[in-house]
Amino acid sequence: MSATTSQTRRLAFAPNWAMRAALLVLAAYTIWASSRLGLTWDRVAHGMGEGGRLLARMVPPNFERWQLLLEGMLESLQIAVLASAIGILISLPLGVLAARNLSPIWVAGPVRAVIAVCRSLHYVIVAILFVKAIGFGALAGTAALVVASVGFIAKLFAEAIEEISMKQVEAIRATGANVMKVLAYAVVPQVSSRFIGFCLYQLDSNLRNSTLVGIVGAGGIGGTLFAAFKRFDYDFVAAILLAIIALIFLAEIISGRVRAALR
Template sequence: MSATATPAPARDRVAFRPDWPMRIGLILLAIYAVYAASTLGLSWERLSVGFGEAGRFLGRMIPPNFARWELMVEGLVESLQIAVLASAIGILLSLPLGLLAARNLSPWWVSGPVRFFIAVCRSLHYVIVAIIFVKAIGFGALAGTAALVVASIGFIAKLFAEAIEEISMKQVEAVRATGAPLGSVLTYAVLPQVASRFLGFCIYQLDSNLRNSTLVGIVGAGGIGGTLFAAFKRFDYDFVAAILIAIIAMIFLAELVSGRVRAALR
């Protein structure tokens, strides 16, 4: 009669081992958050006072005053023009930059500097860029358009380059094998693979610039933001409410239109 071997005792296993580095990191983060709140003067007393002031401020905004609707419409139209022009120029500049920044199409000595330029465009917030352009070329829509062009390049060119780097190189090599020039390679092998994504990026950037164009005016770069800031300085809070309602309506309408266009492109 053969004896059956008894299995060796299994080692104790823990289903979910404690992640002590993560726990220590969270504890340190909580301690630093408390320290930062104390140094910044954040307190429940100030927050409660702020809620009271906010209630009085909102009370002065009701009812909205649309009597000067011509001034409001003028600012909205200027913001729309800034957004459309900045998006168009930014997209036209971003397409060649994206092609040059793609590491699967360009050598490193070309893609490296182009990527650095795109990173510089993305480094500064568009409001800071708008302030720089206002100081350089003066107040008005030109400064706002230039600032949003820089912001568009920093965002769209990066997405263009990443989309191009994800394409299948088999089609590119097949077109190159026919002896086609670079323009034909881009037209028949590269762009067809990324055209739908490019259109989606462009629509998103136009929508983003429409929102951003309402903010650059606060620093003097044209658009409805300048009208809003002037109303704040005059303590004309009922007109401020009317401007905010108009901005929300414009952005909401743009969201509906861009959503329909994106759905049609799918």
């Protein structure tokens, strides 16, 4: 009996040598990569000191140019809202076409490829391409965030539709209803709450992203922030950063209230 108990304990707590070997390889690769990239404690310590001096130059924040700050924030807000609205409108039909339980594979496959292409490039890279194509300004930023929104929202829409119960779809189809009625009465009621959550999340994401695309000339507060950094105007930089943080917090509060009201 004791021998069996001892064997059971050994089996229950048997070491996972494959996992240990994988962790050892990961640790060795991390050390090697750090040495190749020049990541040393001396550089980290030096960077901490420089960071402290930078933060000291940001205090106190300078809100004297509040009109310029407000103009950039409003432009970023407009870019985010417009890009989210257009991206969601485009993503709705794409999500339906990409759902493999509603569309044949010869339709869902190419649509999923389009969505993957929209998702494959970072929105800053897309913003640079649009700046080069259509020039500086909010139009380039809006177009870049529309592409990013389609890549994210359409994929989530398609996955949510693929998880619905097909019994309701088949019941509505059995009545002779057309495609639009099937979507309205069998698909949308099952995924509407998730769709709303996805849309609110994308709006939050675009609010953050709209402040970054301006750095490459695609409009918004990012351009003002980049210009302040180039002028070494760090107290104004602090004011811009605080305004961005306040905007994101406000958007989070509003989206939370909307989610709670729709539950």
